[in-house]
Amino acid sequence: xxxxxxxxxxxxxxxxxxxxxxxxxxxxxxxxxxxxxxxxxxxxxxxxxxxxxxxxxxxxxxxxxxxxxxxxxxxxxxxxxxxxxxxxxxxxxxxxxxxxxxx
DNA sequence: TATCTGACGATAG
DNA sequence: CCTATCGCCAGAT
Numbered sequence: 810x811x812x813x814x815x816x817x818x819x820x821x822x823x824x825x826x827x828x829x830x831x832x833x834x835x836x837x838x839x840x841x842x843x844x845x846x847x848x849x850x851x852x853x854x855x856x857x858x859x860x861x862x863x864x865x866x867x868x869x870x871x872x873x874x875x876x877x878x879x880x881x882x883x884x885x886x887x888x889x890x891x892x893x894x895x896x897x898x899x900x901x902x903x904x905x906x907x908x909x910x911x912x
Numbered sequence: 913t914a915t916c917t918g919a920c921g922a923t924a925g
Numbered sequence: 926c927c928t929a930t931c932g933c934c935a936g937a938t
Contacts, residue, residue, distance in 0.1 A: 840920050855935040857919035
């Protein structure tokens with residue numbers, strides 16, 4: 810199926826897309842949260858996979874982070890930039906004020 | 913239909 | 926706090 814064509818999306822993809830579409834600027838959610846909200850608890854990996862393939866489908870992937878609050882290691886710069894633009898504080902590739910490392 | 917992979921999550925060390 | 930292992934679901938080959 811084509812990630813850009815919703816007509817080919819499965820129930821899971823439509824549900825996940827609905828959750829992602831329901832997010833608003835500054836809102837952060839984990840893959841597990843999206844999976845639960847979509848009605849597919851435990852499908853965190855599937856959510857990540859969907860975002861990865863649908864990076865050009867208009868998914869607010871930057872608002873989705875890991876349960877540890879970590880950003881995408883391969884896109885942390887892009888994601889951090891977008892999050893900061895929405896008022897989200899990102900430090901050291903992590904959301905929120907940097908706490909531990911250092912010192 | 914079977915097997916492998918992957919923007920993950922949680923627990924153990 | 927970081928790394929390693931197991932379990933989870935969906936998609937691709």
